[in-house]
Every structure is written in structure tokens, then in C-alpha cells.
Amino acid sequence: MSWDLSGARPPVVVDTTLRDGSHAHRHQYTAEEVRRVARALDEAGVYALEVSHGDGLGGSSLQYGFSRQDEMELIRAARETVKRAKVAALLVPGIGTRKELKEAVEAGIQMVRIATQCTEADISEQHFGMAKEMGLLAVGFLMMSHMRPPEFLAEQALLMEGYGADVVYIVDSAGAMLPEDAYLRVKALKEALTRAQVGFHAHNNLGLAVANTLAALKAGADWVDATLRGYGAGAGNAPLEVLAAVLDKAGLNPGLDVFKLLDAAEYVMGPILHFQPYPDRDSVAIGYAGVYSTFLLHAKRIGKELGVDPLAILLELGRRQAVAGQEDWILRVALELKEKEAGALAD
Ligand SMILES: C[C@H](O)CC(=O)C(=O)O
Numbered sequence: 001m002s003w004d005l006s007g008a009r010p011p012v013v014v015d016t017t018l019r020d021g022s023h024a025h026r027h028q029y030t031a032e033e034v035r036r037v038a039r040a041l042d043e044a045g046v047y048a049l050e051v052s053h054g055d056g057l058g059g060s061s062l063q064y065g066f067s068r069q070d071e072m073e074l075i076r077a078a079r080e081t082v083k084r085a086k087v088a089a090l091l092v093p094g095i096g097t098r099k100e101l102k103e104a105v106e107a108g109i110q111m112v113r114i115a116t117q118c119t120e121a122d123i124s125e126q127h128f129g130m131a132k133e134m135g136l137l138a139v140g141f142l143m144m145s146h147m148r149p150p151e152f153l154a155e156q157a158l159l160m161e162g163y164g165a166d167v168v169y170i171v172d173s174a175g176a177m178l179p180e181d182a183y184l185r186v187k188a189l190k191e192a193l194t195r196a197q198v199g200f201h202a203h204n205n206l207g208l209a210v211a212n213t214l215a216a217l218k219a220g221a222d223w224v225d226a227t228l229r230g231y232g233a234g235a236g237n238a239p240l241e242v243l244a245a246v247l248d249k250a251g252l253n254p255g256l257d258v259f260k261l262l263d264a265a266e267y268v269m270g271p272i273l274h275f276q277p278y279p280d281r282d283s284v285a286i287g288y289a290g291v292y293s294t295f296l297l298h299a300k301r302i303g304k305e306l307g308v309d310p311l312a313i314l315l316e317l318g319r320r321q322a323v324a325g326q327e328d329w330i331l332r333v334a335l336e337l338k339e340k341e342a343g344a345l346a347d
Pocket residue numbers: 020054055056092115143144171172173174201233294324
């Protein structure tokens with residue numbers, strides 16, 4: 001793969017600071033924070049911003065973490081604030097249901113992103129049907145896409161296209177891809193899909209989120225995701241303000257105001273952040289072992305409570321090929337590692 005971007009086009013940019021960033025924020029966003037971020041993103045020219053619990057509509061729970069404020073109030077706050085940008089929500093079948101989707105439409109969403117494991121697109125048929133019935137722009141998210149080869153993902157994307165998806169994303173949930181991996185996966189979807197466009201969602205666990213996004217664009221990606229300050233699960237996502245500057249330099253700026261985004265990252269997002277995600281020891285382990293980025297804070301917390309190294313927990317989850325929705329494994333693995341260590345000490 002060469003880095004020649006001459007075939008790439010300016011992408012549609014979706015900001016997910018208020019959804020993927022909700023993982024980093026431990027789902028504690030307030031409507032006031034949503035208004036501040038939404039205003040800044042809208043003024044800087046993003047096409048859409050995604051607002052919901054990090055695990056999507058209906059995610060507020062013991063398993064995934066309780067939201068501080070009802071996500072419908074957050075969606076409403078975003079919709080009331082924006083003048084141009086569309087408001088989106090994420091829905092994971094099995095977590096979110098028709099009820100939450102209907103409420104989210106009433107609260108103001110115009111687009112829904114339906115996320116399944118990259119092996120399970122077939123569970124999304126009804127959800128795409130509902131989304132189209134409700135007049136939404138419908139986007140498919142193939143999570144943990146590093147786990148399967150390009151041709152397999154293309155088959156899954158074709159299913160989503162058949163169900164009505166307007167766009168299908170390759171989602172590097174584990175931030176485990178190298179640029180070549182992102183390139184080949186996006187290219188396979190571009191070649192296979194006849195109607196739907198193709199998107200790419202990066203995580204920065206190996207420090208490659210912007211590079212992988214560029215590789216996706218080179219392969220023809222039409223849509224890309226980013227967040228202010230990269231605020232998101234694991235080491236975060238592609239930082240929007242950095243991506244905007246890079247796209248601008250590459251002649252691929254879809255109309256983002258780079259300096260407004262730099263100000264938004266510094267002065268709006270800076271004071272809101274609980275911490276600045278970066279590829280720290282545990283996040284790199286996530287990318288290296290191919291683990292779902294959202295497990296990071298759960299593993300850190302459980303590791304601290306039980307006195308088990310989070311890195312060991314994450315590596316073991318990678319060995320077991322755990323995927324989204326298996327958050328209960330984190331505790332189980334930590335307890336097993338603790339037991340094993342106690343056994344080894346007793347011997
Ligand atoms: C529900 C997930 O957090 C979706 C996502 O952003 C990813 O898999 O990455």
C-alpha cells in the first residue's frame with residue numbers, strides 16, 4: 001500500500017465524542033456538557049454528531065455502567081442546540097430495542113448506527129427495517145472487524161445493505177489494525193457493495209487512528225469517525241481536530257473549520273475530559289491483543305479492586321477472543337487469575 005491519496009475524496013465526518021466518548025466519561029455526561037460540545041461541533045462544520053450511552057441506546061445498566069442523565073435528555077439537548085449538524089444515536093441489537101429507538105426519534109435523532117459483532121450482521125435485519133420505517137438514515141457498524149478477513153466482512157456488509165443500510169462501517173473496536181488491515185477491509189466493502197457507502201471507525205490503541213483513517217480513505221471510504229481530543233474507549237478514537245488538520249493538508253477537507261476545532265478541543269473539551277486517553281500500557285495491550293476497547297476502564301477498576309494486573313486480564317481476554325457484550329468475563333477472568341496466583345503461591 002502506498003500513501004498516495006490522489007484517489008481519495010473528502011469524507012463525511014461523524015463526531016462521536018458524545019457517544020464513544022461516553023465510555024471514557026463513564027457515562028456521566030450532563031445536558032449542559034452536551035450543549036457545549038454540540039454547539040462547538042456544529043459551528044465547526046461536522047456532518048453529524050452521535051449522542052447516547054457509550055454502549056448505545058438502553059446501555060445504562062449494571063453491566064455497562066449507569067448514565068448520570070437520561071440519554072433521551074442528552075439527545076434532546078443536542079438537537080435543540082445544533083443548527084446544521086444531524087444528530088445520531090448508536091443502537092446495539094439486544095441492548096437497545098424498538099422502544100428506545102422510538103423515544104430517540106421523538107427526542108430528535110435523524111440517523112441511527114446499528115452495531116453488531118462483525119460475524120452477526122444477520123441479527124440486524126429487523127433493526128434496519130425499523131430505522132427505515134421511522135425515516136432514519138441507517139448506518140451499519142461491523143464491530144471488532146480486525147477478527148475477520150476482508151472477504152468475510154464484505155459478505156456481512158452485503159447483508160446489512162440488503163436490510164436497508166445506507167452506509168456500512170468497518171469498525172476497528174480494538175484499535176488492533178495496521179493501515180494495511182484498514183485499507184484491505186474498506187476496499188473489500190467498496191468492491192462488494194452496490195448501493196451503500198462505506199465508513200471507517202478507528203481506535204488509537206496502537207497510535208494509528210489517524211493513519212488508519214487515511215488508509216481507509218485511500219481505499220475509498222466515504223464516511224469517517226472522530227472525537228474531540230480522541231475522547232473515546234481505550235486509547236480513544238481519531239482526534240477530530242488532528243484529523244481535520246491532516247485532511248486539510250491532504251486536500252480532503254470536507255468543510256471543517258480547523259481552527260474552530262482546535263479551539264473546541266482545547267477550550268470546550270479540555271475542561272470536560274475526565275482524562276486524556278492515550279496509548280498507555282493497558283491500551284497498547286488492548287490493541288496488541290485485539291480486545292474490545294471498552295473493556296479498558298472495566299479491567300482497570302476490577303484489577304484495582306482485586307489486586308490483579310489489568311494488563312494480564314486484558315491479554316487473557318484477548319486469548320479467549322472476548323467481544324462486546326461479554327463484559328461479565330472481565331470479572332470472571334480477573335477472579336481466575338487471582339485464584340491461579342494464590343494457588344501458585346501456596347505450592
Ligand atoms: C458499542 C461500541 O462501543 C461501538 C464502538 O464504538 C466500537 O465497537 O468501537
